Amino acid sequence: MTSTPPQGPTVVIVDDDPDLRVTLAALLAENGFVPLPVADSAGFFAAANAGPVDLALIDLRLQGESGLTLAIRIRERMGLPIVMLTGRGDETDRVIGLETGADDYITKPFSPRELVARLRAVLRRSGHPALANPDRSQSQIRAFGQLRLDQTRRELLGPDGAEIALTNAEYRLLDYFLRHPDRIIARTDLLRELGSDLSLYMDRTIDVLILRLRRKIEPVPSKPVHLQTRRGLGYIFVTEA
Template sequence: MAIIDDDPDLRRTVADLLGENGFTPLPLADGASFLALGPRPAVDLALIDLRLRGENGLTLAIRIRETMGIPIVMLTGRGDEMDKIIGLETGADDYMMKPFNPRELIARLRAVLRRAGHPAMAPTDRSTSTIRVFGRLRLDQTRRELLDYDGAEIPLTNAEYRLLDYFLRHPGRIIQRTELLTELGNDLSQYMDRTIDVLILRLRRKIEAVPSKPIHLQTRRGQGYLFVVETSA
């Protein structure tokens, strides 16, 4: 697992944390060091500081996403709201705000790897999963997977999953944006309102047949959002 951060103390701390939890860390000081690994680096995930000295962590993330296809988790500071929103739009799998809780970081990394299909992270028993069905899709809340009608997984980022899970636990109720931001937790609660717009747009692209005419995730103008589980044919 690559740790790309220009702060040597943070690199050392995160590398030690990953090593203690069964990962093989690869600490790197900048994007050039990561790109020097070649087009198919032997890493399962890239943990990238948003504010790399002398370069933009988002630019590196976009390049990794477009050419390598490995999961990406961004480390961000509290003053980077706009960059976080841009990062959501470019497809980062998750964010952690510094300073972060070590246990939460490990849990988030494992969740991202599992959603990316890493064999070591896959749960072994689906028979005990809690499933919520809507339309032709179903959300496995035990495995944290969104599945289509033929059982294929529809990849979700951590924020997308948490948003969909919350809607499915509160169907038929208008939910305000502030409530959604609170539910998403401290790592996202400092974002500007546009964060919810971005997440709603991305989620609709994954769960709606026609995202511009949603039947499940509906907007109630001036009030919030309403999730409809049962729909007419």
């Protein structure tokens, strides 16, 4: 008897724009996901109660209950991976979202290929069976201390080989530092170099990302060994402690 392959990940799309819901659902279905498009938080919880859900894709600016409020409720009740869709003018809400634990942010307008890749990255980090059991034989690995960054699969690995979950923004920050080790990098360079959506963030976003990244890579985050601050100049990543 042949075994049944794992079903594609189920993604609830929460957006009050009916045209965007249809577009996103078609895109995800074409790429092996099981999309469940809904208009609001009531629709999300109805879908979640009807069967297993693997990820919530939520518009930040929902009418009625905000996307951030819905994300907080999901975190409290379900611990489900969350990806937020944001507009270009939502810098403050991005910071709040980072602090409340959204796994990733995608800025409108977005590339369909990037959206699919980033959803898969979040689901892979969460351990979805259809995306598990990685083959790292062809991966490009950068090591620092007892940790390794798999730049092919976009994963941070601990001393025991287990993945340390990173949001997309945290991964991009760490990847940038590891490509420019032992060099002082100004805050303005980080805002500019980390990508089109991050370049729209406020300075405080970098502070939040640095704090969160240190909690994941430093034995004592308050006394960083690798990701060090150079006051008045920026940051430097020291690969060899």
